[in-house]
Amino acid sequence: MVDYIKSYLESTTTPGQAGNMFWAAVYILLIFLGLSVAVIAMNWLERKILAHMQVRLGPMRVGPHGLLQPIADAIKLLIKEDIMPSQADGFVFWVAPIVVVITAFTVFIVVPFGPTHAVTDMNIGVLFMLGVSSLSVLGIVMAGWASNSHYPLMGALRSSAQMVSYEIAMGLAVVSAVLMTSLNATGTGTLSMIGIVQSQQAQQVWFAFKFFPLGLIAFFVFAVAMVAETNRAPFDLPEAESELTAGFHTEYSGFRWSLFFLAEYSAMIAVSSIAVTLWLGGWLRPFPHLLGGSTWDLVFSLLPGITFLLLGLMAFVGVFRMPKHPYFRVQTIGLAGFGMVLGLIGLLLFLPEVRNRIQDIFWFSAKVAFFMYLYIWYRGTFPRYRFDQLMKVGWKALLPVGIGVLVLTAVAGVLL
Amino acid sequence: MTDPTFHLELQEHEKTFLDSNELIINMGPQHPATHGVLRVILKLDGEKVLGTECVIGYLHRGVEKIAEHRTYTMFNPYVDRMDYVAAVSNGLGYCESVEKLLNVEAPPRAKYMRVILAELNRLASHMLWLGTHALDIGAITPLFYTFRDREEILKIFEKYCGARLTTHAFRIGGCLYETYEGFEREVKKFLDFVTPKIGEYEELLTTNRIWVERTKGVGTISAKDCIALGVTGPVLRASGVKWDIRKAQPYATYADFDFEIPIGQRGDTYDRYIVRMEEMRQSLRIIAQAIDRIPEGPIMAKVPKVIKPPVGEIYHSIEAPKGELGYFIVSDGSTQPYRIRVRPPSFVNLQALDLMVRDQLVADVIAVIGTLDIVLGEVDR
Numbered sequence: 001m002v003d004y005i006k007s008y009l010e011s012t013t014t015p016g017q018a019g020n021m022f023w024a025a026v027y028i029l030l031i032f033l034g035l036s037v038a039v040i041a042m043n044w045l046e047r048k049i050l051a052h053m054q055v056r057l058g059p060m061r062v063g064p065h066g067l068l069q070p071i072a073d074a075i076k077l078l079i080k081e082d083i084m085p086s087q088a089d090g091f092v093f094w095v096a097p098i099v100v101v102i103t104a105f106t107v108f109i110v111v112p113f114g115p116t117h118a119v120t121d122m123n124i125g126v127l128f129m130l131g132v133s134s135l136s137v138l139g140i141v142m143a144g145w146a147s148n149s150h151y152p153l154m155g156a157l158r159s160s161a162q163m164v165s166y167e168i169a170m171g172l173a174v175v176s177a178v179l180m181t182s183l184n185a186t187g188t189g190t191l192s193m194i195g196i197v198q199s200q201q202a203q204q205v206w207f208a209f210k211f212f213p214l215g216l217i218a219f220f221v222f223a224v225a226m227v228a229e230t231n232r233a234p235f236d237l238p239e240a241e242s243e244l245t246a247g248f249h250t251e252y253s254g255f256r257w258s259l260f261f262l263a264e265y266s267a268m269i270a271v272s273s274i275a276v277t278l279w280l281g282g283w284l285r286p287f288p289h290l291l292g293g294s295t296w297d298l299v300f301s302l303l304p305g306i307t308f309l310l311l312g313l314m315a316f317v318g319v320f321r322m323p324k325h326p327y328f329r330v331q332t333i334g335l336a337g338f339g340m341v342l343g344l345i346g347l348l349l350f351l352p353e354v355r356n357r358i359q360d361i362f363w364f365s366a367k368v369a370f371f372m373y374l375y376i377w378y379r380g381t382f383p384r385y386r387f388d389q390l391m392k393v394g395w396k397a398l399l400p401v402g403i404g405v406l407v408l409t410a411v412a413g414v415l416l
Numbered sequence: 417m418t419d420p421t422f423h424l425e426l427q428e429h430e431k432t433f434l435d436s437n438e439l440i441i442n443m444g445p446q447h448p449a450t451h452g453v454l455r456v457i458l459k460l461d462g463e464k465v466l467g468t469e470c471v472i473g474y475l476h477r478g479v480e481k482i483a484e485h486r487t488y489t490m491f492n493p494y495v496d497r498m499d500y501v502a503a504v505s506n507g508l509g510y511c512e513s514v515e516k517l518l519n520v521e522a523p524p525r526a527k528y529m530r531v532i533l534a535e536l537n538r539l540a541s542h543m544l545w546l547g548t549h550a551l552d553i554g555a556i557t558p559l560f561y562t563f564r565d566r567e568e569i570l571k572i573f574e575k576y577c578g579a580r581l582t583t584h585a586f587r588i589g590g591c592l593y594e595t596y597e598g599f600e601r602e603v604k605k606f607l608d609f610v611t612p613k614i615g616e617y618e619e620l621l622t623t624n625r626i627w628v629e630r631t632k633g634v635g636t637i638s639a640k641d642c643i644a645l646g647v648t649g650p651v652l653r654a655s656g657v658k659w660d661i662r663k664a665q666p667y668a669t670y671a672d673f674d675f676e677i678p679i680g681q682r683g684d685t686y687d688r689y690i691v692r693m694e695e696m697r698q699s700l701r702i703i704a705q706a707i708d709r710i711p712e713g714p715i716m717a718k719v720p721k722v723i724k725p726p727v728g729e730i731y732h733s734i735e736a737p738k739g740e741l742g743y744f745i746v747s748d749g750s751t752q753p754y755r756i757r758v759r760p761p762s763f764v765n766l767q768a769l770d771l772m773v774r775d776q777l778v779a780d781v782i783a784v785i786g787t788l789d790i791v792l793g794e795v796d797r
Binding site for chain 2: 385
């Protein structure tokens with residue numbers, strides 16, 4: 001058994017490619033768990049960060065600084081009455097959130113958290129991801145239709161129109177990134193997610209900075225389209241609260257609604273992962289040229305541990321700033337425990353064995369977290385587009401720019 | 417079905433499954449963006465609005481009827497419940513109307529206090545409008561900024577008369593309470609505090625591309641239509657008509673102050689936004705002047721304990737934050753008014769909704785309801 005595990009740890013391919021079903025299953029479980037935790041954390045962070053942008057505190061009551069709020073919310077949603085409108089199409093109503101959640105989670109099969117840290121590596125990885133993630137629009141239309149109500153129907157129609165139109169701009173941007181891979185030393189292009197990162201490594205440049213400013217423009221097109229694709233502010237028309245109450249999930253409540261919520265956030269993480277993989281060097285650490293050499297390698301490999309230690313330290317600062325009243329004793333102990341766990345993880349990450357394996361995942365997650373922060377920032381800053389303006393941006397601005405970048409990238413690739 | 421109000425219903429032959437006909441949607445009375453309990457029936461072709469119809473009355477409390485069974489003094493607090501966002505202005509209008517009927521005049525100090533409080537209330541009302549209007553268009557952050565600053569105004573109200581929202585700040589013949597210790601200092605401090613804050617709101621919105629696209633050319637209404645419909649206030653001024661009762665028929669002590677009336681040209685949502693933002697700055701100017709010049713003296717005129725106006729009728733209007741707020745009072749010489757009719761700016765301005773949103777999109781209906789700045793308490797009374 002130990003040998004079996006060890007044999008995998010030394011392997012250089014993903015479990016899917018190696019045909020190792022056990023490890024593939026473990027990876028799937030880990031990703032499922034990690035994603036659920038990430039969605040919970042994202043829920044808390046979004047509320048906290050948005051609150052601080054808006055001069056308020058956000059959740060403060062459940063646990064220290066509201067740390068347990070998402071868990072309380074999850075429990076509340078689970079025990080809520082499950083309402084199905086009497087006029088709804090029962091089966092479709094039931095199956096719609098499941099479709100959305102399955103598509104949102106399935107894309108993570110090909111997300112490369114590291115050169116070997118993916119469930120599998122497909123030679124059509126990017127295509128698979130775009131294809132599966134665009135299936136979620138099916139679930140949304142089903143939800144809107146099955147609700148048999150005006151507002152959800154309009155939300156679903158908006159959603160499908162929006163996702164279909166932005167997928168084109170998104171696809172064009174992706175194609176220019178894929179074109180860039182074919183210009184590496186060996187001259188062979190690839191659609192595999194791992195291959196794309198490896199070719200960025202081989203070419204010693206993140207594609208966002210390749211053929212400056214072409215890569216950056218393509219990245220920008222993708223970054224805008226991905227916000228629209230996930231129906232987030234300022235493109236959150238399908239669930240525009242002030243217009244359509246809650247859009248396609250107006251009639252959903254309790255657990256079914258929480259599935260939509262889960263799917264929305266994991267879709268955000270999924271498209272951010274595509275962006276990170278295609279343009280920001282996936283799991284590669286930043287500044288390989290500027291701060292190169294083995295010393296800097298060591299420093300950068302220590303950063304994950306340092307980050308966790310700092311988080312733990314912040315928790316301990318919180319412990320000392322907690323009011324001394326006995327009412328807060330449980331919270332104080334809990335926060336201290338949380339800080340200790342974070343600190344222990346930080347210390348664990350300093351071990352050379354762990355450190356070298358984990359830093360890919362750390363850099364990948366850090367880059368994805370940056371996008372998550374951007375999502376929250378957009379939400380706090382921008383008003384909402386109107387539907388026709390949204391279409392205008394998609395078809396008249398992003399699409400021509402995407403085509404232009406694609407052509408210019410091809411030309412640049414031949415000439416340079 | 418025979419109810420004449422519902423003439424937007426589909427015809428019988430239009431009702432088919434999977435048809436491509438117009439969609440009739442009920443927006444409200446429970447809807448996050450209708451600012452209370454307004455119900456708008458929308459007739460839609462896809463996203464395009466073919467027609468609207470407002471159904472009001474969900475907040476009807478019969479304020480005008482109540483007045484007929486209350487003495488003039490007893491009715492005073494009721495007017496605060498109409499436009500509860502700008503309760504001070506309502507009280508000011510009512511007190512001045514009754515004073516005019518009684519032929520008494522409030523002492524100068526009381527008038528200055530009234531101007532200061534009413535202008536503070538105008539600021540509070542515009543702040544609430546800005547926050548909710550921006551929220552309707554999807555910018556959630558300005559709401560919290562404006563509420564943070566509105567809180568300071570409410571604190572001043574609370575310190576002055578004990579209430580934050582329905583203040584009942586004025587009495588017929590002047591004010592009941594003298595300003596509290598440090599009132600002037602606190603108002604001055606507030607002015608210094610809030611002046612940069614208005615720039616902060618503008619920074620978030622005025623040049624924001626999405627905001628400009630969402631508001632420019634949306635809900636346009638011409639000056640002619642405004643006048644025909646009786647629309648007043650910032651909505652009228654944004655269409656280019658320089659009509660402000662504070663200047664046109666100065667009441668209280670507005671004639672003493674130096675301030676501008678901001679006007680717009682196009683009469684769209686963006687102009688109304690700009691006009692209101694500028695009005696907030698002008699209010700600050702008025703408050704600053706009033707606080708410098710406020711005279712000493714009595715705050716209550718000599719009014720009889722039992723108010724018994726002579727037989728007659730009076731119409732008096734003031735510039736409330738939302739437009740012309742008028743009171744038409746008929747007195748039969750008894751202690752109770754024979755009839756009070758309120759001319760509420762929100763109700764009259766709401767009538768422009770259909771004209772403004774026709775052939776625009778659903779999202780614009782929300783923007784226009786926000787920009788009209790209606791308070792349902794005042795629409796329904």
